[in-house]
Amino acid sequence: MTLVPVEFALTAERELRVAIEHSDDRPEFIAMPNPVEFGAVAPGETKLEFLKLTNVGTAIATLEEVSISGASSFEISIEGRDPQVDSQVLQNPDRDLQPGVEIDKEVDILIRFRPEDDTPASAEVRIISNAINDEIVVPVSGNAEALPPPG
Numbered sequence: 648m649t650l651v652p653v654e655f656a657l658t659a660e661r662e663l664r665v666a667i668e669h670s671d672d673r674p675e676f677i678a679m680p681n682p683v684e685f686g687a688v689a690p691g692e693t694k695l696e697f698l699k700l701t702n703v704g705t706a707i708a709t710l711e712e713v714s715i716s717g718a719s720s721f722e723i724s725i726e727g728r729d730p731q732v733d734s735q736v737l738q739n740p741d742r743d744l745q746p747g748v749e750i751d752k753e754v755d756i757l758i759r760f761r762p763e764d765d766t767p768a769s770a771e772v773r774i775i776s777n778a779i780n781d782e783i784v785v786p787v788s789g790n791a792e793a794l795p796p797p798g
Contacts, residue, residue, distance in 0.1 A: 672704075699753050701754075708776055724759070768788065
């Protein structure tokens, strides 16, 4: 919801004049890399990648949801906390002690891939916010290529 300051004056002729201010300032996110590709990871091994979410807009952004769906071999965290379990981490994800994500600030979403076997795995990180691009979906994949034989 956007609040718009309104000024009005009632003239002697019973005419109501309303001046409305409007601002085009809006947050906008970019997510990099997009897609996130882990390559080949051996079963039982763990590989980490960061998904950087940057507010390139002209206003503070608010994250409403950050989640991952797909293969269970993928997990996400922000500041060591799972945003699907602890949504409080979304209140100040850029660590500046102010609510939201400031202009030109970024949020690091850590993605962990720990496959149980060497078959290809995929998932999607979903980011919901008040930005112009209010839903961002980033594909995540691992073991898309066969592992080299042990040697």
